[in-house]
Amino acid sequence: MLSPYLLLLLVPAPPLAVFLILGLDPFFLRRKAVQALALLGGIAPFFAMLPLLGLCLGTECYGVMPIFTLVFGQSEVALALLLDPMSTLVGLTVAAVGALVITYAIDYMSDARIADLRRFFALMNLFLAAMLTMVLAGDTITFFFGWELMGLCSFFLIAYNTSLPQAVAAGRKAFIITRFADAFLLAGLLLLFLEANSVRLDVLIPAGTMMTEERHVVIALLLLAGALGKSAQVPFHTWLPSAMAGPTPVSALLHSATMVAAGAFMLARFSPIVMSEPAVQTIAAIFGAGTAAFGALSAIFQTDVKRLLAYSSISQIGFMVLAIGLGAPEVAIAHFVVHAMFKSLLFLAAGDITHGSDLGTSLQAMRGALRRRPISFLAYVAGAASLAGLPIVTAGWWSKEAILATAWEGGAFGIAIWVLALLTATCTAIYAFRPVFEALQPEPAHISHARRGHPVALDLHYRPRWGSGFITLPLVLLAAGSLLGGIIVGPIIRFLGAEAPHPAHLPELVAAVAPFVGMAGAAAITFVPALAAAVAGARDMRRPTRLDRKFQRWVIEPYVRLVRFLAGNRIGARAEAELELRHVQIVRWLSRGARMDGIYQALFVRPFVNIVRWLNGHRGGTVDPVGTFPVSLALQGTQALVERLAHDRFDRFWMRLANRLVRLWVLVCAIQTGRSRDYALGAALGTAALLVIAWGTTWN
Amino acid sequence: MSGATFLILLALSGGIFATGFFGLMARRAILFQLISLEMMLAGPALAFLAGGAWHGSQQGQAMFVFIIILAAAEVALGLALYLALRRGADVEDSDTITGLKH
Amino acid sequence: MSDLAAIWCASVALACAILAVTRPAIVHALIWLVAALLSLAGCFFALGAGFAGAVQILIYAGAIVAVFVFVVMTADASPEALARERARLAQGWRRPAAAVGLVALPLALGLLAGGTSPAAAPDSGPSLGAILFGPWAVAVEVASGLLLAALMGARHLGRRREEP
Numbered sequence: 026m027l028s029p030y031l032l033l034l035l036v037p038a039p040p041l042a043v044f045l046i047l048g049l050d051p052f053f054l055r056r057k058a059v060q061a062l063a064l065l066g067g068i069a070p071f072f073a074m075l076p077l078l079g080l081c082l083g084t085e086c087y088g089v090m091p092i093f094t095l096v097f098g099q100s101e102v103a104l105a106l107l108l109d110p111m112s113t114l115v116g117l118t119v120a121a122v123g124a125l126v127i128t129y130a131i132d133y134m135s136d137a138r139i140a141d142l143r144r145f146f147a148l149m150n151l152f153l154a155a156m157l158t159m160v161l162a163g164d165t166i167t168f169f170f171g172w173e174l175m176g177l178c179s180f181f182l183i184a185y186n187t188s189l190p191q192a193v194a195a196g197r198k199a200f201i202i203t204r205f206a207d208a209f210l211l212a213g214l215l216l217l218f219l220e221a222n223s224v225r226l227d228v229l230i231p232a233g234t235m236m237t238e239e240r241h242v243v244i245a246l247l248l249l250a251g252a253l254g255k256s257a258q259v260p261f262h263t264w265l266p267s268a269m270a271g272p273t274p275v276s277a278l279l280h281s282a283t284m285v286a287a288g289a290f291m292l293a294r295f296s297p298i299v300m301s302e303p304a305v306q307t308i309a310a311i312f313g314a315g316t317a318a319f320g321a322l323s324a325i326f327q328t329d330v331k332r333l334l335a336y337s338s339i340s341q342i343g344f345m346v347l348a349i350g351l352g353a354p355e356v357a358i359a360h361f362v363v364h365a366m367f368k369s370l371l372f373l374a375a376g377d378i379t380h381g382s383d384l385g386t387s388l389q390a391m392r393g394a395l396r397r398r399p400i401s402f403l404a405y406v407a408g409a410a411s412l413a414g415l416p417i418v419t420a421g422w423w424s425k426e427a428i429l430a431t432a433w434e435g436g437a438f439g440i441a442i443w444v445l446a447l448l449t450a451t452c453t454a455i456y457a458f459r460p461v462f463e464a465l466q467p468e469p470a471h472i473s474h475a476r477r478g479h480p481v482a483l484d485l486h487y488r489p490r491w492g493s494g495f496i497t498l499p500l501v502l503l504a505a506g507s508l509l510g511g512i513i514v515g516p517i518i519r520f521l522g523a524e525a526p527h528p529a530h531l532p533e534l535v536a537a538v539a540p541f542v543g544m545a546g547a548a549a550i551t552f553v554p555a556l557a558a559a560v561a562g563a564r565d566m567r568r569p570t571r572l573d574r575k576f577q578r579w580v581i582e583p584y585v586r587l588v589r590f591l592a593g594n595r596i597g598a599r600a601e602a603e604l605e606l607r608h609v610q611i612v613r614w615l616s617r618g619a620r621m622d623g624i625y626q627a628l629f630v631r632p633f634v635n636i637v638r639w640l641n642g643h644r645g646g647t648v649d650p651v652g653t654f655p656v657s658l659a660l661q662g663t664q665a666l667v668e669r670l671a672h673d674r675f676d677r678f679w680m681r682l683a684n685r686l687v688r689l690w691v692l693v694c695a696i697q698t699g700r701s702r703d704y705a706l707g708a709a710l711g712t713a714a715l716l717v718i719a720w721g722t723t724w725n
Numbered sequence: 726m727s728g729a730t731f732l733i734l735l736a737l738s739g740g741i742f743a744t745g746f747f748g749l750m751a752r753r754a755i756l757f758q759l760i761s762l763e764m765m766l767a768g769p770a771l772a773f774l775a776g777g778a779w780h781g782s783q784q785g786q787a788m789f790v791f792i793i794i795l796a797a798a799e800v801a802l803g804l805a806l807y808l809a810l811r812r813g814a815d816v817e818d819s820d821t822i823t824g825l826k827h
Numbered sequence: 828m829s830d831l832a833a834i835w836c837a838s839v840a841l842a843c844a845i846l847a848v849t850r851p852a853i854v855h856a857l858i859w860l861v862a863a864l865l866s867l868a869g870c871f872f873a874l875g876a877g878f879a880g881a882v883q884i885l886i887y888a889g890a891i892v893a894v895f896v897f898v899v900m901t902a903d904a905s906p907e908a909l910a911r912e913r914a915r916l917a918q919g920w921r922r923p924a925a926a927v928g929l930v931a932l933p934l935a936l937g938l939l940a941g942g943t944s945p946a947a948a949p950d951s952g953p954s955l956g957a958i959l960f961g962p963w964a965v966a967v968e969v970a971s972g973l974l975l976a977a978l979m980g981a982r983h984l985g986r987r988r989e990e991p
Contacts, residue, residue: 095964699823701758705750709926716933723937726874730830732938734870737837739934741844741863743927748848750923753915756853756895756902760860763891764844767867770879771837778874787958789871789879793886794970798977800891804898805984811901 030090032077033106033161036116039069040123040154047147056139060131063146067127070120070157074113081113089163089227100222107163107226110521111358115290116160118362122282122369123153125499129373130274132495133380145185149278152178156283160290164224165214168294172210172255172287176203179284183271192270199264206254206261210291213247216240217298226294233298241298245305248295249312256288256342258316263625265339269331269386273376276331280338281369286361289345293361296354307438310350314445317343321452325550330375330460331386337412337456338368340449344428347446351439353431355523359514360424366510367411367421370503374405375460377496391460393468400492402464404500409461411507413454413544416537420510425450427514429536430528443532447539454543455550462551659686726778734775742768755810755819759803766796829873836870851912853902857895864888878955 043066047059054062080086088108095102127149134145155178159171177200184196218224220240221232233244252258257265265285269276279285292299292309299305320340327333341364348357375391378401384390394402411421429450432443518525528536550556663683666675696707745764752758770792777785810816843863850856864887871880959967 699825700820701822702750702753702819705746706922706926709746709750709923709930713926713929713933716930716937720933720937726830730834733834734837734874736935736938737834737841739931739938740841741837741867743931743934744841744844744848746930747920747923747927750926751916751920752848753919754853754912756899757848757856757912759895760856761848763860764848764863767840767844767864767887770883771840771867771870774871774874774876774879775833778876783955783958786876786879786955787963789876790882790955790959791966791970793882794974796887797891798973800894801977801981802984804894805981807898808901809984817903 028088028090029076029080030088030106030108032073032080033088033090033108034092035073036070036077036120036161037154037157039073040066040150040157042066044147044151044154047143047150050143054143056135056142059139059143059146060135063127063150064131066146066150067153068124070153071117071124074117074120077108078113078117081108081110086110086113089225091163092167100218101224102166103164103223103225104167105163105225106161106167108161111293112161114358114362114517114520116157118365119153119156119160119282122365122503123156123278125503126274126278126281126369126373127153128495129277129377129499130272132493133274133376134272141185145182145272148178148181148185149274152182152278152283156287159287163226165218165226165229166224168226168291169211169214172291173207175284175287176200176207176255179203179268179275179279182275182279183268185271185275189270191267195264195267195270199268202261202264203254206251209247209254210251213244213251216244216247220244230295230297233295234301241302242305245299245302246308248299249292249305249309252288252292252346253312254288255291256285256346257339258288258312258343258346259319259339262316262320262339266332266335269329269335273331273372273380273386276334277369277372277376280335280372282361282365285338285342286345286365289342289349289357289361292346292349293354293357296349299349300352300354306350306352308350310347310438310442313343313345313347313350314442314449315343316340317347318445318449318452319343321449321456324456325452325459327388327456329385329387330379330391331372333388333456333460334368334371334375337371337453340453341368341412344425344446344449347442348428348431351428351431351435351442353428353523353526355518355521356424356427356431356526358521359427359517362517363411363420363424363507363510363514366503367408367507370404370408370500370507371412373496373503374401374408374500377401377492377500378405378464388460388463391464392466394464396468398492400497400500404504405464406461407504407507409457411510413457413540414450415540417511418508420507420514422537422540423511423514426528426533426536427518427526429532430526433528433532434526447536450536451539451543451546454540455546458544458547459551462548466551656686656690659683731775731779735772738768738771738775740768741771744768753818753820755803755807755817758819759800759807762799762803763796766792766799829875833870833873836866836873840864840866840870849916851909851916852904853899854904857892857899860895861888861892864892 043062046062047054052058080088086109090106090108092104092106094104127146130146130149134142137145152175155171155174157171159168159175162168162171180196180200182196183199184193186192217229217233220236221229223229223232233241236244254261265280268279271279299309317340320336320338320343324333324336324340327336341360345357345360345364348354348360375386378394378398379386379390382390394405407419411419413419414422414425416422429443429446432439432446435442515525660683663679666679696703742765745761745766745768748761748764749758752761770789773785773788773792775785777783777788807817810822816822840863843859843866847856847859847863850859864883868880868883868888871877871883
């Protein structure tokens, strides 16, 4: 009798197989065959998940599929896949979004060279397989394996355009920062393993909740740090906006259901451990709410639609972390599902609208979208409405409302968080609708209708208004999900075994008004020329070069000070100017992601580079300090003593010692002949000595 | 198996090992040294199997499997190195290769 | 009876080994190596370790020596090379012999010293596979990693570089 849980193995297997075929490619496949294989690998997990969902809804929703078990003394290493409500739900979401994104990528990437296409789809499939493996993992080893594999794939995919140095740099940055955070996760998981003597989640998590106090706090904090890094939360957020260097389908997959959301999923998975420690829970809530607010504020000032969406991902995942911090992982998972739908929709639609534009992915490239790509534009509007959380009609409202209601019920601290989250929701609506209003404006004259990156004569390669089915179908399905998905938020929360929160009427009404306020704000900064100029001005000041900064510091500022001094320090004007200056600084700070990159550069990268340089003999360092250390220590030591004792007997004694050391060194060097036979002779003598010792010690 | 047989087999395996060791040190051509290394691995293999037979345990054979894996890896790398040396500088005397000294 | 066979085969192996490391011609040395390995295989059969004997014949005397043969084909087999090899051996055998004597002496002393505790249980223990893939599974994994590394190393060393 075959266990029905064998199906679990079939979920990550097809993309993995497609990765192997495309990666090794023994057949020299043609373009059509590569696309067909990629599509197969992308869609198959979804159809493998469907019977599992049926199983889960119908009978018992708990099953373990052991893969491999090894017992070491008391500890056991048991690799397994696990089916429970959370893994079913998240796995289904990941499989669905992955299938749609890969379908979209078939058309989107169709102009790439065949070798690039193969690499791209091989990695996309591996990425999907890794995420599914992580979601369905029943033990920490499989979990960590999927987690790391995903990090590796994201590195390769972000650096997909290997000819662009900034793409490679962005990939490296993503890899290093997430790896740094993964070290925390690994430490936490290993400590948990030591505690539970098992890697199986069903043993590990109950054991984790019953630990002693100190270890508990440490492990919960380590897990939290790992999740913050993977989910690009403050202070690890800098890699995500840079990661936009990858192609749009990569961003759509990376930002919606996989990679960044993996951190939130991990926290939800290990939520019993995090939740049994109130202090850590509070920290998670504060980090989540802070990141949500920060991401939303930063997103308003972006001029590139993909960067804007990146900051929005940071912000939305902040909401998930907040929900977990408030003790409602079920609500976080519901938001995960809804966010996966509307965020992939936004990326896919924006990518389709700006595809092949001369302006890259800047906001201006969105202009004239209604005329050029009506379906994509309408899909984008649906996604933006869901992101902003327009009441009742969008899925985003229901899940965000559940988070807000959970916060409202959480006492005084909860109400403070609620206020912050409400302000964040308003900002969310502002940045969500900015690209929409931008797209309503007429197209700038100099957009040539170059199709897919070929700069050709005007209108020769005009893109058809209606995209192919590979683009339209995912957009329509995701748009439907983003709008109608609200009806499944309640069932999801109940399915995961919790009660949907019922908010009071007043806060619900206030929360319902917030998106409209945000929409008005977005309209204002798009259509009111003065405000638009202010935001655009912030953008122009965003990237001062080094020369600019020097000029500012050494020429302009002294000049301003001099003028003020000569003008007799009129206080009113000065205060006004400072206020102005501060305003500009804050905007600039936000648009650059709080300058965390610069801080990292100064704190970690540059000292490390300096140490390495010093160790290599630059800047007055010594070449190979480890090797020369003993000799230089001996010489310095004798010298120091000689200075003390002047020229007497001690002096001569020490000098003789030092000289002998040098002679001894020469003698020892003579053994180094480089001939293997001499070394064999040395080994023989050593063996003989060891044997004599062994014989002597066992003599009786 | 009698105890005397066991001791004799151990002595013979030690002899095979020592012969290989002698060849490794006495010969200068790389190929001869590789052959000597094979002998050095064969000696302990005999000792393990004799021990396994003496104690009635299959672990001797299991260790033999590891030895053969080691021998395969050693031969693959050794011969590849030999061919690379021959191709690069036409060296077959191991005494002339002293470039890794410092 | 099988004891005598084992001792006889091992003695032959020792003699062949001595010949293998002292022949000046590489082809002769290789033939003596094969002879030594085959007689060791006979010794393994006599000891009741049929699997080890078969592996010794198939992999050691078969596959590994076959690789040797391919390489030996590229070696220099002229009379001058033979004379040079003989001269080298005549010139430098004393020091290695002394060193080997130093190693062999404590080995022999250890044999004399160690008592022969009778522990011979019947050869009906757990099967070989159960050991290799049960308690020793990690070692097998490590060994497979070693083989993989050797494969990649040989591939790397053996690749043809472009002439500058």
